[in-house]
Amino acid sequence: MADATFPSAHPSAAAVLGGLDTVRSKIRQAAEDAERDPTSVRLVAVSKLIAAEGIVPALEAGHRVFGENYVQESKAKWPALRERFPDVELHLVGPLQSNKAREAVELFDVIHGLDRLSLAAALAKEIERSGRQPKLLVQVNTGDEPQKGGVSLSQVDVLLAACRDTHGLAIQGLMCIPPADAPPSAHFALLARIAERHNLPILSMGMSADYPAAIQMGATHIRVGTAIFGERPRRD
Ligand SMILES: *Cc1c(COP(=O)(O)O)cnc(C)c1O
Numbered sequence: 001m002a003d004a005t006f007p008s009a010h011p012s013a014a015a016v017l018g019g020l021d022t023v024r025s026k027i028r029q030a031a032e033d034a035e036r037d038p039t040s041v042r043l044v045a046v047s048k049l050i051a052a053e054g055i056v057p058a059l060e061a062g063h064r065v066f067g068e069n070y071v072q073e074s075k076a077k078w079p080a081l082r083e084r085f086p087d088v089e090l091h092l093v094g095p096l097q098s099n100k101a102r103e104a105v106e107l108f109d110v111i112h113g114l115d116r117l118s119l120a121a122a123l124a125k126e127i128e129r130s131g132r133q134p135k136l137l138v139q140v141n142t143g144d145e146p147q148k149g150g151v152s153l154s155q156v157d158v159l160l161a162a163c164r165d166t167h168g169l170a171i172q173g174l175m176c177i178p179p180a181d182a183p184p185s186a187h188f189a190l191l192a193r194i195a196e197r198h199n200l201p202i203l204s205m206g207m208s209a210d211y212p213a214a215i216q217m218g219a220t221h222i223r224v225g226t227a228i229f230g231e232r233p234r235r236d
Contacts, residue, residue, distance in 0.1 A: 006073040007233035008049050013057035019228040020045070020058055023211075027222070030212035041215055044091050044204075046225030049232040052077050058228070059085045067112075067223050069094030071103050078107065093175075093204075093223050095149045098122040102130075110135040112175040112204050112223075115151045117162055124167035135172045137204055138163070140194065142187040143179035150176065153190075160198055173202020173220070184210040188217035 011019075023043065031038035047055045048069040055066065055077070064087055068074040071092070082088050092108040095115075101122035104111060111134050114120060127133060138159060141150030151159045163169040174195045178187035188205050195203050206214025208227035215222065225232065 006049060006070065006076070007235070008051040009054065009230065009232050010051045011054045011230045015230055016054060016057045016228060017061055019230065020061060020063060023224055023227050026212060027215065030215040033212075034216045036215065041219060042221045044093065044221055044223045045228050046093060046207075046223050047077075047229060048073065048094070048225065049235070050225075050229045052081060054229060055081060059088070065089045065091070067091040067093040067225075068108075071096070071100045071107070074107055075103060091221075091223075102126045105130050105132050105134055108134050110137065112137045113139045113149060114163070114171070115139045115141075115149050115159075117159065117166075120159070120163045120167045120169060124169055127169070135202070136163075136169055137173045137175045137202060138171055139175045139177075140191060142176045142190050143182060145179055148177065148179075156194060157198075171198075171200065173200045173204060175204035177207070178205075178210070185213050185217055188214050188219065192218045 027041050028038045031041055042065055044065050044067040045058055045063055046067040078090060089109045091110040091112060092104055093112045095113050096104055096119060098119050105126040114136050139150040140156050141148050141152055144152055160171055163171050174191050176187055176191045178184040191205055192203055202221060203219050204221040206219045206222035208224050211222040211224055
């Protein structure tokens with residue numbers, strides 16, 4: 001859909017600041033419960049389908065780490081925001097089509113959805129061409145759900161080796177989205193074990209519904225949208 005449109009929500013500044021505050025204090029509590037340093041958990045504020053004016057209050061409050069799902073929507077929103085807040089760190093947390101690899105490498109500092117060899121090849125080419133070095137995370141389909149992105153559990157070792165040996169890509173970590181109907185902790189624990197086996201420092205896991213559990217299981221990056229910005233419009 002070349003001309004896909006992006007509906008957007010317009011949360012009030014008070015609502016966004018309240019959400020951010022609540023999430024920050026729950027992060028502190030979850031880290032304390034797990035005997036972890038709260039600063040070892042990076043809060044990626046997922047602002048997909050949130051209008052720029054809904055994001056500005058979080059930026060003005062000092063938050064700098066944001067996540068988006070759609071390359072086209074991000075291109076429309078973030079260049080102007082980055083002019084005002086140049087030290088923003090932008091994460092692509094949604095799936096990435098290989099034909100958008102160039103734009104993704106130009107725009108994002110961290111890409112969470114690397115899940116297949118063809119995409120690794122496309123990213124490697126654009127990284128070499130641009131000289132930019134976004135951090136790359138491999139998404140793992142821990143529930144082996146057919147409709148979901150992520151490399152299957154049986155292929156994750158193969159993909160990690162090929163990223164390194166065939167494409168010269170330094171993978172920094174793993175990402176997962178547990179099945180909606182399953183307790184998430186087992187999936188978080190599984191992802192943590194795979195990361196440990198491969199010596200990968202970044203664990204991107206936990207969303208609005210389950211980030212305290214993810215922190216308990218060692219998440220270094222949590223991706224939280226609704227709990228900060230409120231409900232989003234639906235796409236499709
Ligand atoms: C939308 C999205 C999030 C944020 O989800 P919430 O439930 O709104 O916190 C996190 N990760 C990914 C991959 C997403 O697509």
